[in-house]
Amino acid sequence: MSKEAKLELDGKSYTLPTVTGSEGEKAVDVSALRATTNYITLDDGYGNTGSCTSKITFIDGDEGILRYRGIPIEELAEKSNFIETAYLIIYGDLPNHAQIKRFSDLLTDNQFLHEDMKFHFQGFPSGAHPMAILSAMINAASCYDEDLMRWQWGKTKQFDVYVARLISQVRTIAAYSYRKSKGLPLIYPKQNYKYTANFLHMMFSNPYEDFEIKPEVVKALDLIFLLHADHEQNCSTSTVRMVASSQANLFASCAAGVCALWGPLHGGANQSVIEMLQQIHREGDDGSKFITAAKDKNSGRKLMGFGHRVYKNYDPRAKIIKVACDEVLSKLHITDPLLDIAKRLEESALNDSYFVERKLYPNVDFYSGIIMRAIGIPVEMFTVMFAIGRMPGWIANYKEIMDEPKSRIYRPRQVYTGKTINHYVPIHDRK
Numbered sequence: 001m002s003k004e005a006k007l008e009l010d011g012k013s014y015t016l017p018t019v020t021g022s023e024g025e026k027a028v029d030v031s032a033l034r035a036t037t038n039y040i041t042l043d044d045g046y047g048n049t050g051s052c053t054s055k056i057t058f059i060d061g062d063e064g065i066l067r068y069r070g071i072p073i074e075e076l077a078e079k080s081n082f083i084e085t086a087y088l089i090i091y092g093d094l095p096n097h098a099q100i101k102r103f104s105d106l107l108t109d110n111q112f113l114h115e116d117m118k119f120h121f122q123g124f125p126s127g128a129h130p131m132a133i134l135s136a137m138i139n140a141a142s143c144y145d146e147d148l149m150r151w152q153w154g155k156t157k158q159f160d161v162y163v164a165r166l167i168s169q170v171r172t173i174a175a176y177s178y179r180k181s182k183g184l185p186l187i188y189p190k191q192n193y194k195y196t197a198n199f200l201h202m203m204f205s206n207p208y209e210d211f212e213i214k215p216e217v218v219k220a221l222d223l224i225f226l227l228h229a230d231h232e233q234n235c236s237t238s239t240v241r242m243v244a245s246s247q248a249n250l251f252a253s254c255a256a257g258v259c260a261l262w263g264p265l266h267g268g269a270n271q272s273v274i275e276m277l278q279q280i281h282r283e284g285d286d287g288s289k290f291i292t293a294a295k296d297k298n299s300g301r302k303l304m305g306f307g308h309r310v311y312k313n314y315d316p317r318a319k320i321i322k323v324a325c326d327e328v329l330s331k332l333h334i335t336d337p338l339l340d341i342a343k344r345l346e347e348s349a350l351n352d353s354y355f356v357e358r359k360l361y362p363n364v365d366f367y368s369g370i371i372m373r374a375i376g377i378p379v380e381m382f383t384v385m386f387a388i389g390r391m392p393g394w395i396a397n398y399k400e401i402m403d404e405p406k407s408r409i410y411r412p413r414q415v416y417t418g419k420t421i422n423h424y425v426p427i428h429d430r431k
């Protein structure tokens with residue numbers, strides 16, 4: 001028998017059912033609240049509101065735990081790779097040999113964009129932000145497939161093909177948007193390259209000389225993708241679910257996710273972190289001036305890459321990336337002053353009552369940019385890297401709604417605080 005919540009309202013008492021998740025998370029089910037009490041809940045920023053139940057990712061923010069389909073992120077980071085983890089997140093279990101072979105083949109068979117897509121790239125000005133291009137081109141890519149345009153919600157026989165096509169093409173679009181922004185010729189994917197190596201090839205090769213694919217670089221970028229693969233109901237994933245709930249097609253829903261991810265409070269933070277570190281370096285600040293400013297609400301500055309709505313402990317992904325930073329930079333014989341500044345900022349913040357009292361720790365974005373800089377990814381492409389990594393999580397959440405027979409369109413309520421009734425006044429009678 002599940003526990004019940006008691007609610008006293010206007011002299012009446014009500015009982016509300018509760019829900020307990022597989023990891024003991026508790027929720028009061030308010031699905032019938034309005035019908036029984038004529039009240040709704042109000043929760044600015046949804047900090048206390050669960051929009052759904054989900055089986056994909058578990059986070060314990062107090063303990064700094066992150067698991068994809070029950071497997072700790074630390075184990076996946078050490079033993080798996082991005083494509084295998086993508087399969088796990090989307091289909092629920094680690095793939096066997098036959099399943100990963102089919103998935104890899106589908107990724108390879110679907111990696112080319114329709115040739116006419118090149119004309120869309122030509123339409124963008126050279127300074128266009130790659131996130132704007134990515135979102136637009138995901139929707140543009142769907143226009144070349146009639147079945148996608150006539151999306152049969154829940155009845156799409158080749159959903160797996162669309163899953164592979166989106167994961168594969170998001171990488172091709174990203175590389176093309178970079179090449180376009182630099183006025184470089186587009187480089188086509190190679191048939192025999194694996195996912196991340198092919199991305200580096202499409203980004204940095206040129207028509208007469210292939211880019212040298214260093215295993216340590218592939219490993220580092222693959223780890224970045226893996227660590228970003230899903231993160232329960234964050235802003236962009238909730239956006240994907242919101243659009244999916246209207247039964248829009250998979251590409252349209254994920255293109256909306258790209259837009260939500262772009263914001264500097266979310267996926268755009270990795271670009272803002274590097275810009276922050278560069279500013280501190282440029283100003284010759286040892287970080288203390290910036291920390292002081294970040295604590296001052298009127299400064300308009302935040303310690304980017306710090307803080308999290310859910311983690312009130314160290315983001316486990318930040319821990320993994322920080323270790324990988326040192327490894328990659330030493331293997332590539334790179335010393336980056338921004339890494340030293342980042343470590344100093346972390347050290348002082350973790351010993352500063354302002355950050356400690358608010359439980360502000362480094363999040364996934366604090367160190368990821370250092371690695372991406374080291375492997376040559378331009379800073380304006382950092383959030384695109386996040387989008388490539390997050391694609392499996394967006395797809396898994398889309399699939400979870402599509403596979404749920406009782407799924408309903410997302411339509412939150414509101415509390416109206418505007419003017420009460422008044423009437424039209426002709427313009428000559430207005431003040």
Ligand code: SDX
Binds near residue numbers: 231235
């Ligand atoms: C991601 O949701 C996810 O899972 C996201 C993500 C994912 O994988 O999808 O993990 C990826 O988006 C990570 C977060 C990246 N963003 C940043 O690094 C931007 C900097 N961080 C902040 O903007 C902030 O911490 C958020 C947006 C991440 C969280 O904001 P909340 O939960 O709304 O918290 P808040 O703004 O209410 O902050 C609580 C207090 C406030 O101070 P007080 O009003 O209590 O005095 O902490 C302060 C804030 O001013 N604060 C910061 C701060 N973050 C919060 N002060 C200085 N620097 C910061 N970074």
